[in-house]
Amino acid sequence: MVRLAINVDHVATVRQARRGAEPDPVTAAALAELGGAQGIVVHLREDRRHIQDRDVEILRKTVKTRLNLEMAATKEMVETALAVKPDIVTLVPEKRQELTTEGGLDVVLYEDALRSAVKTLHDGGILVSLFINPDPRQVKTAHKLDADCVELHTGMFSEARSFVQRQDEFERLETAAKLAHKLGLAILAGHGVDYQNIYWLRNLPEVEEFSIGHAVIARAMLVGMERAVREMLALLSR
Ligand SMILES: CC(=O)[C@@H](O)[C@H](O)COP(=O)(O)O
Numbered sequence: 108m109v110r111l112a113i114n115v116d117h118v119a120t121v122r123q124a125r126r127g128a129e130p131d132p133v134t135a136a137a138l139a140e141l142g143g144a145q146g147i148v149v150h151l152r153e154d155r156r157h158i159q160d161r162d163v164e165i166l167r168k169t170v171k172t173r174l175n176l177e178m179a180a181t182k183e184m185v186e187t188a189l190a191v192k193p194d195i196v197t198l199v200p201e202k203r204q205e206l207t208t209e210g211g212l213d214v215v216l217y218e219d220a221l222r223s224a225v226k227t228l229h230d231g232g233i234l235v236s237l238f239i240n241p242d243p244r245q246v247k248t249a250h251k252l253d254a255d256c257v258e259l260h261t262g263m264f265s266e267a268r269s270f271v272q273r274q275d276e277f278e279r280l281e282t283a284a285k286l287a288h289k290l291g292l293a294i295l296a297g298h299g300v301d302y303q304n305i306y307w308l309r310n311l312p313e314v315e316e317f318s319i320g321h322a323v324i325a326r327a328m329l330v331g332m333e334r335a336v337r338e339m340l341a342l343l344s345r
């Protein structure tokens with residue numbers, strides 16, 4: 108059965124609006140697990156706009172499923188990961204000005220720099236996932252880099268404005284997922300996944316885990332975290 112991992116960044120976004128203590132992403136993660144989530148995701152941005160170091164440190168002690176730390180492949184972040192030891196690190200591109208991650212990490216362009224980051228994390232006993240666009244060249248390079256997983260960026264699919272565009276983007280995801288599977292990579296998918304577009308995305312049998320943040324947190328504000336997670340799990344299992 109496909110797994111659901113919940114990204115709790117936006118609980119921290121609300122907390123940081125007042126620079127206070129609530130709502131606590133650590134509590135949100137515990138409730139997401141109670142609702143049935145099989146993983147917790149946090150993106151520790153270099154600008155610390157939402158998730159803080161303290162969150163990651165406590166989550167490492169409290170998450171009972173699997174903690175996936177999204178981060179830029181910088182020296183400082185790799186050192187942080189080695190100290191915290193999440194179960195898995197997802198290397199993502201990062202820009203200060205962006206509202207959210209705008210595209211996949213260009214692993215073809217940054218192949219040499221990424222090789223040492225992947226190796227250092229592996230030497231520290233941490234699995235490595237690369238967040239990439241659904242492009243065969245990116246998938247092949249991720250495999251060459253010895254990544255354990257790829258997370259296919261579903262943003263272009265999620266933002267497609269027409270049926271035809273959505274179908275094209277879905278086919279790109281399908282092709283990339285099949286290639287990654289053939290190469291022996293584990294496959295995750297995420298970004299902009301919601302309670303509607305999951306009807307399409309769940310038709311990608313190679314995807315082992317969906318990583319969902321914004322849509323579930325937005326619903327959780329209205330109906331509660333456990334229910335928001337259970338509703339997404341129900342859609343995934345149909
Ligand atoms: C990698 C990805 O697609 C998202 O998880 C994103 O990195 C989340 O970061 P924000 O919560 O800052 O949008």
Ligand SMILES: NCC(=O)COP(=O)(O)O
Pocket residue numbers: 114148258296297298299300318319320321322
């Ligand atoms: N890796 C994708 C993720 O964690 C959540 O992205 P989104 O659902 O907040 O767009």
